[in-house]
Amino acid sequence: MLELSNIDAGYGGFQALFGVSMTVKAGEAVAVIGANGAGKTTLLRVISGLLPATAGTMTMEGVSLRATPPHKIISTGIAHVPEGRRLFPRLSVENNLKIGAFIPAARQKFAERLAFVYELFPRLKERRAQLAGTLSGGEQQMCAIARALMSGPKLVLLDEPSMGLAPVIVAQVFDLVRRIRGEGYTVLIVEQNVRQVLRIADRAYLLEVGRLKASGSAAELAASDEIRKAYMGI
Amino acid sequence: MRIPKTALIGVPILLLVPLAVRFAFPAAEKYYLHLLIQILIWSFIYTGWSLMGRFGLTSLGHGAFTGIGAYVMVLLWNYAGITPWIGIPVAIVVSIIVALLVGYPCFRLRIVGHYFALLTLALTEFVRLCIVGLRDYTGGSLGTQPRRFGDGVSLYALQFEPDRVLSYYVALALWALGLYVWWRIDRSMDRYALDAASQDEDAAASVGIDVTREKLKITAISAAMCALGGAIYAQYQMYIGPDTIAGLSVSLNIVFAVIAGGMWVMLGPTVGAVFTQVLSEVLRVTIQNSAALQKVFGSAVLALDTMIYGLLLILFIIYMPKGILGTLLERREKKQETPLVPAKAGTRS
Amino acid sequence: MFTDLILRSPPQAGVSKDGRERNASMDCQLDIFFLEAVLNGLLLAGLLALLALGLNLIFGVIDVVWICYAELVMVGMYGIYYAHKGGAPFILAAVIGIVLVAAAGIVLHQLVIRPVLDSAPINQLLVTGGVLFFLQAAATMAFGIDFRNVGIRLGSFNAFDMSFSYSRIITFGVALAAMLLLWLFLSRSYIGIAIRAIAQDRQIMPLMGVDQRRIYMITSAIGGGLAGLAASLMVLQFDIYPQIGLQFGPLIFMICVLGGLGNMLGGFIAAFIISEFIAVGGSCFATEWGYAIAFLFFMVVIFIRPQGLFGGKS
Ligand SMILES: Nc1ncnc2c1ncn2[C@@H]1O[C@H](COP(=O)(O)OP(=O)(O)OP(=O)(O)O)[C@@H](O)[C@H]1O
Numbered sequence A: 001m002l003e004l005s006n007i008d009a010g011y012g013g014f015q016a017l018f019g020v021s022m023t024v025k026a027g028e029a030v031a032v033i034g035a036n037g038a039g040k041t042t043l044l045r046v047i048s049g050l051l052p053a054t055a056g057t058m059t060m061e062g063v064s065l066r067a068t069p070p071h072k073i074i075s076t077g078i079a080h081v082p083e084g085r086r087l088f089p090r091l092s093v094e095n096n097l098k099i100g101a102f103i104p105a106a107r108q109k110f111a112e113r114l115a116f117v118y119e120l121f122p123r124l125k126e127r128r129a130q131l132a133g134t135l136s137g138g139e140q141q142m143c144a145i146a147r148a149l150m151s152g153p154k155l156v157l158l159d160e161p162s163m164g165l166a167p168v169i170v171a172q173v174f175d176l177v178r179r180i181r182g183e184g185y186t187v188l189i190v191e192q193n194v195r196q197v198l199r200i201a202d203r204a205y206l207l208e209v210g211r212l213k214a215s216g217s218a219a220e221l222a223a224s225d226e227i228r229k230a231y232m233g234i
Numbered sequence B: 001m002r003i004p005k006t007a008l009i010g011v012p013i014l015l016l017v018p019l020a021v022r023f024a025f026p027a028a029e030k031y032y033l034h035l036l037i038q039i040l041i042w043s044f045i046y047t048g049w050s051l052m053g054r055f056g057l058t059s060l061g062h063g064a065f066t067g068i069g070a071y072v073m074v075l076l077w078n079y080a081g082i083t084p085w086i087g088i089p090v091a092i093v094v095s096i097i098v099a100l101l102v103g104y105p106c107f108r109l110r111i112v113g114h115y116f117a118l119l120t121l122a123l124t125e126f127v128r129l130c131i132v133g134l135r136d137y138t139g140g141s142l143g144t145q146p147r148r149f150g151d152g153v154s155l156y157a158l159q160f161e162p163d164r165v166l167s168y169y170v171a172l173a174l175w176a177l178g179l180y181v182w183w184r185i186d187r188s189m190d191r192y193a194l195d196a197a198s199q200d201e202d203a204a205a206s207v208g209i210d211v212t213r214e215k216l217k218i219t220a221i222s223a224a225m226c227a228l229g230g231a232i233y234a235q236y237q238m239y240i241g242p243d244t245i246a247g248l249s250v251s252l253n254i255v256f257a258v259i260a261g262g263m264w265v266m267l268g269p270t271v272g273a274v275f276t277q278v279l280s281e282v283l284r285v286t287i288q289n290s291a292a293l294q295k296v297f298g299s300a301v302l303a304l305d306t307m308i309y310g311l312l313l314i315l316f317i318i319y320m321p322k323g324i325l326g327t328l329l330e331r332r333e334k335k336q337e338t339p340l341v342p343a344k345a346g347t348r349s
Numbered sequence C: 001m002f003t004d005l006i007l008r009s010p011p012q013a014g015v016s017k018d019g020r021e022r023n024a025s026m027d028c029q030l031d032i033f034f035l036e037a038v039l040n041g042l043l044l045a046g047l048l049a050l051l052a053l054g055l056n057l058i059f060g061v062i063d064v065v066w067i068c069y070a071e072l073v074m075v076g077m078y079g080i081y082y083a084h085k086g087g088a089p090f091i092l093a094a095v096i097g098i099v100l101v102a103a104a105g106i107v108l109h110q111l112v113i114r115p116v117l118d119s120a121p122i123n124q125l126l127v128t129g130g131v132l133f134f135l136q137a138a139a140t141m142a143f144g145i146d147f148r149n150v151g152i153r154l155g156s157f158n159a160f161d162m163s164f165s166y167s168r169i170i171t172f173g174v175a176l177a178a179m180l181l182l183w184l185f186l187s188r189s190y191i192g193i194a195i196r197a198i199a200q201d202r203q204i205m206p207l208m209g210v211d212q213r214r215i216y217m218i219t220s221a222i223g224g225g226l227a228g229l230a231a232s233l234m235v236l237q238f239d240i241y242p243q244i245g246l247q248f249g250p251l252i253f254m255i256c257v258l259g260g261l262g263n264m265l266g267g268f269i270a271a272f273i274i275s276e277f278i279a280v281g282g283s284c285f286a287t288e289w290g291y292a293i294a295f296l297f298f299m300v301v302i303f304i305r306p307q308g309l310f311g312g313k314s
């Protein structure tokens, strides 16, 4: 579904990604793990067009992403839940969801999808008129994911959905991700919470200072001594 | 104090200018001196504004200070017979008080950026409205004149308008005063404090800088200079009007000339004054000599210079935000700088 | 007319306005005149609120203050004047004016604002100041310094010894309707919600499939269109001349800041407060003093609440 090959990217003179190649197949849940500053967020930003790649190729179902303007990438079926959620704090929950369905193809199905996400997250339905900025952290994460689903994506990019949440809520969020997978979405998830993410992912990539260092099935990586030591504290 | 070489050469040249003008343009001596005087007086006002502007305090309120300077002095002279020697200090004190009254809450409350600009714009408008409202004394929107004393050249009345050479020296002294103030501030601790504050107010405050106090100091100096400049300008023009020496257009003119010249270098405001005055003169003369233009536009052709002026300002802000002098100096610096490291240090392995 | 926007009686002022002469230095009493002033202030508020609305929209969304906003209105007034003089019925002329200024808004954004979108805020403000000079001078060149009037006088009606001009009442009604429509647009339509969203977080808009440039252009067009609408209402009340923008420009900025820059509802309420100061102050003293008091009030309020009367924190 998503293919990256030899992607370079950076900020100004600073290069953050070096020749990253990866694939995500339809129906998979793929995790990207790595330390702080490894370039995980950068990778997702490059895929969704927020940051231009400087070299390499990227395709989504055969469509070249590098040739697609940033605001059109969502139409190829990629929805990005950004780091720190980035809801529109002074818009209501429902208007946040409406913005998620901004692209013409999604507008027609707005009512249908709204019903769907409200079913998925009944909590949001209760709070539909509340300003998004006043939601709790967990609710905000739900809202951010729901907003991404409103565009009817095939692939959902999740950037540290557990960030800043209490352990109990973190467990709930991972549960959420699992449910989304169950709904048939393909998921590419970035996480610091290596142990938990490897439990829900099929495959994983390990990123170290901008380079892919390892990849394999989630179980393989979870069993690797190196990763257990460096990222799971065992 | 070491006297810089440029000053050693520059000062005599500037002092001899009237002589040179007399030789070069015997027929148009008055005109060229007039142009120079205008440039010098406005340079002083622009320099005063830049003292604040360079630290990120973009005020649209300085039209209020030039207005206060001119009107307080003229009204005291016309209605109470108080000599400008007292009238100008009074005007300066009044404008400092106004500046502090507006500045103190602004700086305490950290009003910056848009809000500061728009608030000071309101001050300008307020002062202009007061001038118009007091029309029984100020002549309202038509303006008024300082009462002429004797033949118009008098030390007592600080009037010098008929004698252009004298006026030139007065303007030159004023201009030099402006540069001196700039130079002093540039070398003071205040400058570092203000630099720090303009970049990060919290950080500045945390290292013990009294940001409000520093800003108030510079504001007071800046307002005082504009008041003095406004008063001298009134004496030279022998006319004051709410739109020529106060009001929003004066404020905007100040800001724009400074932007054109460059507000971060000492002579930037002066270059701005030269640029804007010469530009408007050249345009005016071109228009006057062009029958074709006059035929098409009639008397409205006088607006052509403002139009080009506006256009240039847009271009300046977009393409040359450091101003003429600032950009030139930067270019020169870049040329002199020998690159120690290749421009792109490759991290690619 | 003591709530007239035209402060300075211009040297060549030839066209007399309708309305009655009144002694400007009349004492202020709680009588029928006072009530009339209050009500007229209310009517003036509609226009000022409309003017503030466009500016607030632009600021709220693009984060730029169009110092030349009043000059765009002036351009619209000339457009309407010439369209009407050229034979177009007034309504058509008004539509032409609105379209013209909306287009001017887009041009302004594309040519002037876009290159400085990432510069210091103050440069953005000043660059539109250059546009102010340019438009004023261009208008002088093109149309001369004469005062022009569309020549439509709607008259006034009297009630309880008070007089209200129809043009003001229409202005008030249209202004209210425009604000209501804009509000509906911003709260219901996709584009409207995107406009509000972009004001809160520019960077992630591409993730929503929103093209920031397109939204900015639409916003500029709406902001311009509102200026055009205001122009079509103002030509019914005021003479047109190149400097007219200077008369009410500062007033609009003041209202916007008072209401909290970018806060449209705040601007609306601030317009009412300010116009009451102008109307009542002007009826008690001379016109300028009404304005002067309003500006003074403004400065005092800002010192008490720097974020504006209705602005949020920071
Ligand atoms: N806007 C930016 N400008 C310059 N450098 C940046 C920028 N954003 C990120 N970087 C740099 O790029 C590198 C990768 O950052 P990135 O945010 O992708 O890391 P990350 O793996 O997501 O880390 P974390 O787990 O802390 O979120 C870091 O060295 C970071 O400093």
Ligand SMILES: [Mg+2]
Residues within 6 Å of the ligand: A040, A041, A042, A083, A160
């Ligand atoms: Mg990250």
